[in-house]
Amino acid sequence: MNPIAALSDRRYVAEQYRNADNLNARIMLHRRFSTNPYGWIRWVFDQLHLPPQCRILELGSGPGDLWLENLDRIPALWTITISDSSPGMARQARRSLAGRTHPFQFRIIDAQAIPYKKESFDVVIADHMLYHVPDRSRVFSEIHRVLKAGGRFYASTIGRNHIRELGELIGRFDPDLASWGWRSPDSFLLENGASQLSQQFSQVSLRRYEDSLIVTEAAPLVDYLLSGRIETAVENREKIAKFVERELADSGGAFHVTKDSGLFEAVR
Numbered sequence: 001m002n003p004i005a006a007l008s009d010r011r012y013v014a015e016q017y018r019n020a021d022n023l024n025a026r027i028m029l030h031r032r033f034s035t036n037p038y039g040w041i042r043w044v045f046d047q048l049h050l051p052p053q054c055r056i057l058e059l060g061s062g063p064g065d066l067w068l069e070n071l072d073r074i075p076a077l078w079t080i081t082i083s084d085s086s087p088g089m090a091r092q093a094r095r096s097l098a099g100r101t102h103p104f105q106f107r108i109i110d111a112q113a114i115p116y117k118k119e120s121f122d123v124v125i126a127d128h129m130l131y132h133v134p135d136r137s138r139v140f141s142e143i144h145r146v147l148k149a150g151g152r153f154y155a156s157t158i159g160r161n162h163i164r165e166l167g168e169l170i171g172r173f174d175p176d177l178a179s180w181g182w183r184s185p186d187s188f189l190l191e192n193g194a195s196q197l198s199q200q201f202s203q204v205s206l207r208r209y210e211d212s213l214i215v216t217e218a219a220p221l222v223d224y225l226l227s228g229r230i231e232t233a234v235e236n237r238e239k240i241a242k243f244v245e246r247e248l249a250d251s252g253g254a255f256h257v258t259k260d261s262g263l264f265e266a267v268r
């Protein structure tokens with residue numbers, strides 16, 4: 001049996017995002033070792049070209065970092081609903097953001113069944129979450145339904161080569177785990193997202209965020225690897241930690257990792 005779950009495997013997704021711990025281990029590595037100092041989350045916010053007054057729905061928000069890190073520049077008249085299918089994530093978002101300067105609404109929502117009437121929103125955002133959804137065409141129909149005519153859909157995702165070196169590293173540790181970084185060709189990726197979105201939306205465009213990782217410490221790299229699809233397959237944490245330390249030393253103390261992320265904008 002392949003020990004690596006598919007990114008859209010329901011059981012994997014429910015367990016992986018029970019709370020924010022796994023996601024935070026990955027975010028930590030990006031925060032500490034990314035070569036682009038601007039920061040992905042600030043960059044995503046820069047790309048939202050919205051009027052001073054609008055209704056926004058975020059799907060799969062996780063702990064709500066998009067809003068937390070941009071609190072200082074959210075226009076007062078934006079009505080923002082933050083949602084996630086994981087009750088643990090929705091709780092975390094509420095904990096981080098309730099009572100802040102901007103009044104947010106929090107909901108538990110599966111993107112495949114959005115509980116709002118048609119044309120309820122000016123904007124829908126799905127940040128690094130569509131590759132986790134088994135029935136993406138249903139999600140696109142739902143987003144199309146709840147967006148007003150002319151409304152904007154923003155969807156971020158990764159490319160095929162994103163963190164490729166980490167998959168290769170895991171494969172050297174254990175060839176059975178070589179598919180760690182594998183993404184199904186029919187997933188939602190930078191390479192195929194435009195054709196998927198164009199079936200329901202118009203004026204689809206993509207902007208990429210230039211970045212990479214230069215990792216100089218083993219421990220956060222091990223936390224990252226174990227936060228993903230091998231957490232149950234690797235029983236011996238010490239063994240993988242020693243392996244990563246050796247690999248890092250062999251690379252002269254700096255491990256270079258490709259990053260490939262971007263944001264689609266589409267019009268309803």
Ligand SMILES: C[S@@+](CC[C@H](N)C(=O)[O-])C[C@H]1O[C@@H](n2cnc3c(N)ncnc32)[C@H](O)[C@@H]1O
Pocket residue numbers: 013017023059060061062063064065083084085086089109110111112126127128129132133
């Ligand atoms: C990789 S995390 C991204 C979190 C956040 N958007 C970010 O970029 O930091 C994916 C999130 O999507 C959520 N998710 C997965 N499947 C979902 C679905 N069908 N509907 C809504 N949220 C979902 C997960 O619970 C998780 O919080």
